[in-house]
Amino acid sequence: MTQAARGSRVAFLRAPFAAIAAAFVGVIACAGASGATPQRVADAVASIDRIGEEFRVLDARAFADLTVDADDPQSAYLATGSPDERMEQWLLTARRLAAELARLRDAGYSRHIDPEEGVVVGQIHLAPMRAAAHSLAVLVQDAAIRGDRDALLALLETQLMLVRNAASESTLASSLAAIAIAETHVRAVSELLERGAIDADAATAILALRKPLERIPDYGAATAAELETRAIEVEMDRLFRTPLDERAAVVAGLRIPVPVRLDDHAVLTARHASGLYLASFAELVAARDSRETRAKAVDLEGRLSMGEFGEILKALAPPALPILDGLHRIDAQIAAQAETLADLADGSIPPTARADAGHFYMRAAQAAARMSARDQEAILEAATLGTRAPAATTAIARQAIESVRDEVIAPLLAGSACNRCTLPERPESAAGGGLVRAATLGINGAVRVLIADALVGGERPANAPAAVEAISAALRIAGHLASEETYAHALAAQQAARDAQAALEHITQETRLDARTRAPLAAAVAALDPADPFGFDAAFAHECIWLGSRTFPAGSAAVAAFDLRRLESLEPNEVAYLLAMFTPEAFAPVGARRSPAFAGALVDIRPWFDLDAFARAVNGQDALRTRALREAGKRIGDDTLPPADRDASPLAWLDVTVPVDIELRTREASANLAALRRLAPANAANALAPSRRHGPLAAFEALMSSAIERLREQMGAGSREAFADGAADWLDDRATER
DSSP states (O other): OOHHHHHHHHHHHTSOHHHHHHHHHHHHHTSSSTTOOHHHHHHHHHHHHHHHHHHHHHHHHHSTTOOTTSOOHHHHHHHHSOOOHHHHHHHHHHHHHHHHHHTTTTSOOOOOOOGGGOOOOOOTTHHHHHHHHHHHHHHHHHHHHHTOHHHHHHHHHHHHHHHHHHHTTOSHHHHHHHHHHHHHHHHHHHHHHHHTOOOHHHHHHHHHHTGGGGGOTTTTHHHHHHHHHHHHHHHHHHHHHSOGGGHHHHHHHTTOOSOOOOSHHHHHHHHHHHHHHHHHHHHHHHTTTSTTHHHHHHHHHHHHHTTTTOHHHHHHSOOSHHHHHHHHHHHHHHHHHHHHHHHHHTTSSOGGGGOBHHHHHHHHHHHHHTSOHHHHHHHHHHHHHGGGSOHHHHHHHHHHHHHTIIIIIHHHHHHHTOSBOOOOOOTTSGGGOSSSOGGGTTHHHHHHHHHHHHHSOSOOOTTOOOHHHHHHHHHHHHHHHHTTOSHHHHHHHHHHHHHHHHHHHHHHHHSOOOHHHHHHHHHHHHTSOTTSTTSHHHHHHHHHHHHHTOEEEETTEEEESOOHHHHTTSOHHHHHHHHHHTSOTTTOSSSTTOOGGGSSTTTOOGGGSOHHHHHHHHTTHHHHHHHHHHHHTOEETTEEOOOOOTTSOTTTTOOOOOSSOHHHHHHHHHHHHHHHHHHSOGGGGGGGSOOOOOHHHHHHHHHHHHHHHHHHHHOOSTHHHHHHHHHHHHHHHHHHHO
């Protein structure tokens, strides 16, 4: 803020109260559509209140019976894009309410509270207003999932209407509500950025929607401070005129804790001090971008709490820090987001620049898991046999691939281009852990569809990815999955890399790839951690921490299943056994309620596991619970069991099996990486870099490159191939040095 702007605002704050109030009332009267009649505005306000309350009740009733460990249907839907029956009902009602609320955007809004009537106690409509803003945020993501940009922008505009409405109400409580709703709006846009759902046009539209916020930079806080000063003065005048023995009843109505001194001196002190306190408060709001502002606010609150402004004002005056901290927070959030939106709007960055790959992968995984078994078998057969596949099989496979191009292939390509990946799973819930996770139900099938698209015959769209592009994307997806640091994702990462390796071996048998073509493949391989390419080692500590948080109910208390320190002494296969035990029933690859995501040649991950060992691990949870209760000395049935040996292994009493050999998988990871490096050597990654060499040396190196390529074509395997590879490495090393 410039010095001139700061000075003009302070001058406004020091203007006569009557002038400020008159101006403020004028602003509110013009808040809605021009020509809005008082009755129409009043009806709109009543409708907004009713809709907000309906949103609040909708949430309370729809999800009231959820247990602590249950997945929140809203979070699950936003993570996976697949609503359950309860969420479907919520969406139907919420969309209707949102449409009704949107129709009131131009109806006008005025809830000006006259300070001459005294202090306002309780603005019960603010909580439903915030509930509506939260529900709108969920609906914004729903619109993004459905690809409905018009609905998305309309919902964001409705959120901003609620911000302006709350800011116009002339109380500090409503200013806090306006800030909170604005933060909800910012979070909604942040999630859209993570989804890659904001392109240049959408970014331009959102920036335009936020323009009206520039007219309320402090969300009404400074004006509210002035008006509340007058309201306190009026209230103290009324209290002063009240007989002393009746004053306690008056202050009780103001929610002032009794006892406080209510004699004439205390009342007059509060009347006088309110102006001093709130004037200082308003100046802090006006100068909130100053470094010293927060220290001054802390000092002001300290003086208030120490009684400098009197006991009555200490109980009645609003604290400064929540408002100031909220303003600082929302200012920073809006400014940072505006920069990103501006970059998107002018094309400086693509929509995926701030996106999180996790949203794309979950969408693709869910779509792949829904594919029919017939389509999956046809795709696998056609991709494996290539030109030898029966024409009918190829036709079915191509049709199946095209039917999921937008739901599977496009999201995977978008996700693979992202710089980060956080799969939207909920670690605090039961579904957030185990040896199988939500993302592993379908993600490998989705990757196989991506790769098969380039291998299966038939007509493809002009923008369909080439084989090298698809395989490179699969390797980047493997890297993203490896970064999740769980065994479930490490297994998925390894499978994606193995599928990419098989496809790369297939195409190199039929097509000679030059260094430039191999470059994106080499870059994707080079991005894998050579020490832990698929994340098995990194997952060990994460999984121990998750297991250490598992508990069993014991009456009104909970008993820890494990001692974290003892878990860290286990071997990886033993940790995997315990994870299998805690795998949610819907995710386990065994049992009668096995997920349909396992049914299909592309998505089936059962070959990863020893299913008998997995089933025995799942059945071992009762023994673990009994042991945990013994260690805690808890009662089981009618008996109080003696404490067990607290130094025993976490595997005591358990029939330990090996549902998946993590230790073998970890060793195989190095071999997988070595194979990929042979197919896409690191020196190929430099092929895309422009040459800085000129003259005779450049001509000589070009000649050498050509000779090496001819050697590779003419020589067979063994030492001669090794020589050719070594010569290529030597040439690239010399180029790097120069």
